[in-house]
Amino acid sequence: VSAAIGIIGGTGREGRGLALRWARAGRRVIVGSRDPERARQTADELSQLAGATIEGAVNGEVAASAEVVVLATPFDGLLDALGPMATALAGKLVVSAVVPMRFVDGRPAIDEIAEGSAAEAVAAALPDSRVGAALHTVSARSLSRLDHDLDEDVAVVADDDADREAILQLCSEIGARGVAAGPLSLAHYVECQTAVLASLNKLNRSQAGLRFTGLP
Numbered sequence: 776v777s778a779a780i781g782i783i784g785g786t787g788r789e790g791r792g793l794a795l796r797w798a799r800a801g802r803r804v805i806v807g808s809r810d811p812e813r814a815r816q817t818a819d820e821l822s823q824l825a826g827a828t829i830e831g832a833v834n835g836e837v838a839a840s841a842e843v844v845v846l847a848t849p850f851d852g853l854l855d856a857l858g859p860m861a862t863a864l865a866g867k868l869v870v871s872a873v874v875p876m877r878f879v880d881g882r883p884a885i886d887e888i889a890e891g892s893a894a895e896a897v898a899a900a901l902p903d904s905r906v907g908a909a910l911h912t913v914s915a916r917s918l919s920r921l922d923h924d925l926d927e928d929v930a931v932v933a934d935d936d937a938d939r940e941a942i943l944q945l946c947s948e949i950g951a952r953g954v955a956a957g958p959l960s961l962a963h964y965v966e967c968q969t970a971v972l973a974s975l976n977k978l979n980r981s982q983a984g985l986r987f988t989g990l991p
């Protein structure tokens with residue numbers, strides 16, 4: 776039986792899209808929210824769309840009951856939200872899809888983070904969890920169009936080989952190709968890919984994803 780996936784911020788655009796895709800792939804998915812009613816409503820809506828049961832719970836319960844936890848919230852406020860979940864997340868794989876990006880004068884800008892990246896700040900806040908980073912370049916809009924084939928790659932970073940493998944599997948279940956790109960210390964560069972994509976998609980009025988060529 777594959778591990779249950781919990782999504783912190785599962786009521787947001789990215790979290791919803793991921794939940795739909797993983798549920799359709801047969802995973803047990805629990806969408807998390809700060810608000811239990813919003814979690815329940817979102818879970819009901821998504822279950823209808825996916826044609827499969829998606830559960831909803833407050834973030835703390837998601838952290839406790841899921842085996843793999845995906846972070847899909849804005850970076851602002853995330854570390855405070857994670858503090859009370861640290862014990863529940865100990866020993867678990869936590870995958871950050873968080874991009875610390877904002878638009879300044881219409882241009883995407885990545886915030887400077889003392890730890891180097893959002894994912895490394897998460898790792899520092901969750902010293903007993905295994906933290907990886909991925910999915911930053913898969914747009915919520917593409918995820919939510921279930922008839923759309925995700926013809927794109929996802930750079931995956933984590934320190935542990937087994938954790939990278941587990942995340943590659945998660946990528947394949949949403950219909951993308953995960954590509955192992957190295958340790959968590961590369962997370963900043965992976966998070967920055969989204970700024971480039973956001974800008975080029977704006978210029979080209981496109982929904983482009985990433986493709987790495989020449990891989991074996």
Ligand SMILES: NC(=O)c1ccc[n+]([C@@H]2O[C@H](COP(=O)([O-])OP(=O)(O)OC[C@H]3O[C@@H](n4cnc5c(N)ncnc54)[C@H](OP(=O)(O)O)[C@@H]3O)[C@@H](O)[C@H]2O)c1
Binds near residue numbers: 851
């Ligand atoms: N949108 C995309 O295409 C995309 C693609 C790749 C990566 N991402 C990344 O995914 C993350 C979420 O983006 P999004 O577009 O899905 O944003 P969003 O639609 O605003 O959703 C984020 C969710 O996070 C929760 N949240 C907000 N502030 C929070 C806080 N202080 N503490 C805990 N939870 C909080 C909210 O859930 P509740 O109010 O229910 O708690 C909200 O539904 C961002 O880091 C973004 O960079 C987005």
